[in-house]
Amino acid sequence: MALSMAEDNGNLLIIRNSSILHRFREIAMNKSIVILGILLITGACVHATEAPTLNLGKALFESTELGTKGRGCVTCHAQGKGLELIGDFNDTELKDIINACLRDAVGAKMISPEAQEMEALLGYVRGFQKTSQ
Ligand code: HEC
Numbered sequence: 112m113a114l115s116m117a118e119d120n121g122n123l124l125i126i127r128n129s130s131i132l133h134r135f136r137e138i139a140m141n142k143s144i145v146i147l148g149i150l151l152i153t154g155a156c157v158h159a160t161e162a163p164t165l166n167l168g169k170a171l172f173e174s175t176e177l178g179t180k181g182r183g184c185v186t187c188h189a190q191g192k193g194l195e196l197i198g199d200f201n202d203t204e205l206k207d208i209i210n211a212c213l214r215d216a217v218g219a220k221m222i223s224p225e226a227q228e229m230e231a232l233l234g235y236v237r238g239f240q241k242t243s244q
Contacts, residue, residue, distance in 0.1 A: 168235025178219030192241025198242030205233060
């Protein structure tokens with residue numbers, strides 16, 4: 112009787128253990144799902160912020176209403192004309208050049224190097240670059 116009790120207890124223990132294991136696996140699975148979810152959301156956010164920035168860059172590049180001269184970047188740099196070698200410049204230098212063109216060629220106000228519009232223009236212009244930095 113004592114033996115069978117012990118056996119029973121043993122079985123019970125095994126059952127319990129396996130259900131604990133099961134629970135652990137469930138928790139591990141849930142964790143993986145949560146991590147996967149976080150990764151997916153982060154990826155989507157990165158993508159979501161990149162696309163509008165490029166769209167803004169394109170819109171600014173193509174607008175002929177930024178300044179007083181009725182010209183846009185696109186007027187002189189259609190299809191990236193003259194921008195093939197901008198890989199020679201780092202971002203700070205390029206922002207200065209963009210501002211020079213904004214002021215002198217477009218007749219617009221210069222943009223702060225930190226402004227979202229400047230980052231957008233820079234990113235869009237970088238797309239025409241044919242050389243590496
Ligand atoms: C009226 C014509 C004109 C307009 C409009 C114009 N640019 Fe320019 N841009 C030039 C000229 C000319 C150069 C000098 C080209 C050279 O020296 O190789 C230049 C140079 C540049 C360069 C440096 C290219 C290099 O490799 O030296 C960048 C970048 C640039 N422009 C961006 C822009 C952006 C962005 C805009 C719009 C905000 C713009 N430009 C508007 C005429 C223009």
